[in-house]
Amino acid sequence: MAEKILVIEDDAAFREMLVEALTSKGFEPQSVGSVEEGLRRLAETSFELVLTDVMLPGKSGIEAISLIRDMAPSTDVIVMTGYSTREKALEAVRRGAYDFFSKPFSLTELEIVIRRALERRGLRAELASLRTSLRQSQGGPTIVGQSEGMRRVVELIHRVAGLDTTVLVTGESGTGKEVVSDAVHALSKRAAGPFIKVNCAAIPENLLESELFGHEKGAFTGALALKKGKFELAQSGTLMLDELGDMPLFLQPKLLRAVEQRQIERVGGARPIDIDIRIIAATNQDLPQLVAEKKFRADLYYRLSVAVIRIPPLRERKEDLPLLVEFFLSRINVKLGMNLRGITREAMGLLYANDWPGNVRQLANVLERAAIMSTGEVLEADHFRDAFQVRAHAAGREKGLPPGTAAGGGEHVASLRQTLEDVERSMIETALAKKDGVQKDAAAILGISPKNLWNKIQKHGIDPARFSSQVA
Numbered sequence: 001m002a003e004k005i006l007v008i009e010d011d012a013a014f015r016e017m018l019v020e021a022l023t024s025k026g027f028e029p030q031s032v033g034s035v036e037e038g039l040r041r042l043a044e045t046s047f048e049l050v051l052t053d054v055m056l057p058g059k060s061g062i063e064a065i066s067l068i069r070d071m072a073p074s075t076d077v078i079v080m081t082g083y084s085t086r087e088k089a090l091e092a093v094r095r096g097a098y099d100f101f102s103k104p105f106s107l108t109e110l111e112i113v114i115r116r117a118l119e120r121r122g123l124r125a126e127l128a129s130l131r132t133s134l135r136q137s138q139g140g141p142t143i144v145g146q147s148e149g150m151r152r153v154v155e156l157i158h159r160v161a162g163l164d165t166t167v168l169v170t171g172e173s174g175t176g177k178e179v180v181s182d183a184v185h186a187l188s189k190r191a192a193g194p195f196i197k198v199n200c201a202a203i204p205e206n207l208l209e210s211e212l213f214g215h216e217k218g219a220f221t222g223a224l225a226l227k228k229g230k231f232e233l234a235q236s237g238t239l240m241l242d243e244l245g246d247m248p249l250f251l252q253p254k255l256l257r258a259v260e261q262r263q264i265e266r267v268g269g270a271r272p273i274d275i276d277i278r279i280i281a282a283t284n285q286d287l288p289q290l291v292a293e294k295k296f297r298a299d300l301y302y303r304l305s306v307a308v309i310r311i312p313p314l315r316e317r318k319e320d321l322p323l324l325v326e327f328f329l330s331r332i333n334v335k336l337g338m339n340l341r342g343i344t345r346e347a348m349g350l351l352y353a354n355d356w357p358g359n360v361r362q363l364a365n366v367l368e369r370a371a372i373m374s375t376g377e378v379l380e381a382d383h384f385r386d387a388f389q390v391r392a393h394a395a396g397r398e399k400g401l402p403p404g405t406a407a408g409g410g411e412h413v414a415s416l417r418q419t420l421e422d423v424e425r426s427m428i429e430t431a432l433a434k435k436d437g438v439q440k441d442a443a444a445i446l447g448i449s450p451k452n453l454w455n456k457i458q459k460h461g462i463d464p465a466r467f468s469s470q471v472a
Contacts, residue, residue, distance in 0.1 A: 002026055003028065003048040004028045004030070004046065004049075005022055005027050005030075005047060005114070006030055006031070006032070006038060006041060006042065006047045006049070006051070007022070007029055007030070007032070007051045007052075008032055008033075008034070008035060008050065008051065008053060009031065009033070009053045010033045010053065010055075010056050010057055018031070025111055030045070030047075033057070034059075035052070035058055035059035035060070035063065038050070038052065039064075039068070042068065042071050042072055042075075043228070044273065046072070048076075048118055049075065049076050049077075049078065050075055052064055052065075052078075052080065054079060054081035054092075055082070061080075061081070061092075062088065062091055062092055065077050065095040065096050065097050067225075069095075070225070071226065076098040076117045076118075077096065078097065078098055078099045078101065078113065078114070079092045079097045079099070079100045080102075080103060080105070081102060082103040098117045098120075099113050101113075142327065143157075143176070143180070144320065144323050144324050144327045145320035145324070147312075147317035147319050148317075149317045150320060153180065153310075153311055156307070157180060157184055158187065161187035162187065162189060163307070164188065164189060165278075166278070166280075166281070166303065166304055166307070167181075167184055167281070167306075167307045167308075168244075168282075168304050168306075168307065169181055169308075169311065170282070171284060171310060171312070171313070172359055173359065174360055174361030174362055175312070175314070175359045176311055176361075177284070178197070180311060181197075184309075185240075185278075185280070188238065188278065190236065193235075194234055194235070194236070194237035194238075195237055195240070196233050196234040196240070197240040198211065198212065198239070198240065198241055198242065200242065200244055200246045201242075201452075208247070208248070208251060209251055209254070209267055210229065210267050211229060211230060212229050212230050212251070212254075213254060213265065213266055213267060214226075214228045214267070214269075215229075215267035215269075216266050216268035216269050218268065219266070219268025219269075220268065226266075227266075229264070231258060232273065234277045236277070237277060239279050239280070240280045240282065241279065241281045241282070242282045243283060244287075244304070245283040245285030245290055245296065246451070249297070252300050256297065256299060256300045258279075259303045259304065260303060262275050262277075263275065279304070281304045287305070288301070314356040314359045314360055321348070321363075324363060325363075328363065328364050328367045329343075329371070329379075332368055332371045335368075336371060338371060339377055340374070341377045342379070343378060343379040343380070344380050346380070346381040347370075347383070347384060349381075350381055350384050367379070369386065370384050370387070371383075424460070425460045425462065427446065428442070428457065429467070431445045432462070432464055432467040435467075436468055437467035438464075439453055439464055
């Protein structure tokens with residue numbers, strides 16, 4: 001495919017000559033007469049290179065450099081001028097220009113510099129790809145497991161990866177939805193393109209629309225410049241929408257249009273923008289239930305669930321525990337500079353006995369904590385005492401036992417450390433108790449949104465009704 005080059009030049013004759021020369025060299029040039037027009041064209045189309053004059057009506061070519069670099073960071077800029085001075089050349093380079101030409105110049109020389117700039121762009125992309133591969137080879141996302149459930153997951157990944165269809169990945173928190181999404185992208189025809197990830201639950205509702213679809217300059221207070229959203233940044237690649245169940249209803253029609261028509265509009269924009277991306281959605285929520293409760297659009301759910309990959313929770317595939325332990329211990333050895341060879345039979349028995357509500361992520365954390373407590377090359381049951389004491393402590397509270405009493409009897413538990421999850425749970429319960437179990441008021445005390453609090457209540461299995469002061 002021919003490389004696209006944008007020419008910004010107000011001299012119509014010179015502009016036409018450049019376009020003809022670039023076309024004859026196998027490039028695909030487009031041309032405009034001002035910086036403002038050039039920025040609009042850049043907002044609509046991706047270019048590998050921009051050639052711009054300095055003396056232009058409105059903004060100058062020097063001013064355009066930083067604007068172009070902000071809008072399209074991977075696009076190189078070459079500046080042309082008939083009023084060359086050393087100061088202008090230095091200013092152009094300082095602002096990020098790849099090179100600087102004085103008119104008149106040799107078209108042969110220009111072609112050499114263009115091809116050199118394009119080669120550098122290719123090397124940058126290759127380096128980024130190599131860095132990604134290196135990160136993965138040094139302990140990046142890997143699918144581990146030979147259970148029937150995980151064999152089914154791997155089979156589905158290979159089946160849908162090359163089809164370029166929308167994929168919905170479901171599973172409880174900590175099961176590895178992002179890992180599966182990474183695999184789908186890596187095995188797809190878009191693997192060389194960008195892989196953009198958005199956590200819909202982590203971005204405030206009033207900012208999510210702009211984050212996804214971008215905005216025009218002046219679209220709202222604070223919109224000082226045009227901003228491309230994640231959909232545009234993912235052009236020719238993949239966009240992962242994580243925690244999709246948390247997407248607000250008012251944004252769902254825009255997402256539906258993007259999925260069905262492959263078009264979006266920026267906030268404050270009046271023109272549709274074509275997109276060429278693959279969408280992978282992921283959620284730990286029951287979308288059909290949300291549809292039934294009118295909290296998620298049925299038509300959007302049907303469009304997103306063309307291919308569904310469900311990741312089983314760890315409690316349903318405990319036969320994978322030995323492989324997972326071996327995998328995580330090898331990562332811990334690299335991360336902490338240790339030489340762990342395995343765990344004892346008694347310790348493995350403890351792992352099998354656990355229900356793993358936090359799934360694979362929880363297992364990884366428990367193993368790392370045990371590794372820190374160990375002094376030898378084999379993890380023993382005692383090294384897991386802290387993690388499972390916290391679990392017993394939490395279970396005792398659920399059964400109404402006083403703090404420090406084990407769920408199974410009257411023994412006191414002297415846990416050396418509380419986990420972050422345990423502290424979070426304690427803070428939530430204290431806030432609920434202060435506010436008579438009213439979640440909205442408890443959220444205000446904690447300084448989080450009611451939706452965020454609700455998610456944490458579900459994660460910890462807390463029943464707010466227990467904190468009501470009403471006497472039965």
